[in-house]
Amino acid sequence: MLDSIFEAEEAENASKYEPHRFTLNPGMLTIGEDKNGKPIDKPTSLPTWRFVSEDRDTLSALAELYGGTPEEFTTTKKTGLHLISEAPTIEAVVHSPSDIDSNLILWGPHGPAHKCDGRVYTSRDEDEGQPCGCERFTPEELRARASSGKGGAPFTEYEFTLAGKGDDLGKGKFINGGKEPSNWKASATATKIRNAAKRAGEPILVEFLKEFYSFTTDTGQLREGYRAVLSAKGTYSSAVAENR
């Protein structure tokens, strides 16, 4: 999943969005080694939220609000600045339903080879709006196609500002996606939150929570980590009123 997020981080440079000041990330990549000693990026789950930004001042301001210390990070593909905060929960404001984007993406060597909403192409090229062919598949078939690399996997993107004191730190972005089953769930959540924003007709509060999980696989291995859980918490105006 995290590999996919980094691909998405790179692809976003050419995206339709206005520049954002930081991204919110559920985990990170750390450099490890494969069996032959070759460096590889290993996804690492974090109990708290991580911010990535090119701007050290933004990260310093975020550190004051959410804890942690801005520092450099390195993966096999890139270096950058990040902040591993001390916050398991971030409250954000989604200003409009169009700030939540949910697509199926099949990555090719030069970016998305197939990008659609399950019905029509959403890639910003001559195919945009044309039927993409995914509609003929059942949800189960779509999942199977994504798992085998034949079809797009769900990617959701949120654009937001921080609720409360962080509201002047500019736009943030959260990207979630990949072939894993959890991303289909995340895609359904995105639809739910977008519908909540539609119904509200005004900015809504969205909670980004890191939740601990633990389970034993069929082969008896223990898997533990932290997953991102997102939920809509009503209109931002009513949340502000309640806090007064």
Ligand SMILES: [Zn+2]
């Ligand atoms: Zn499609």
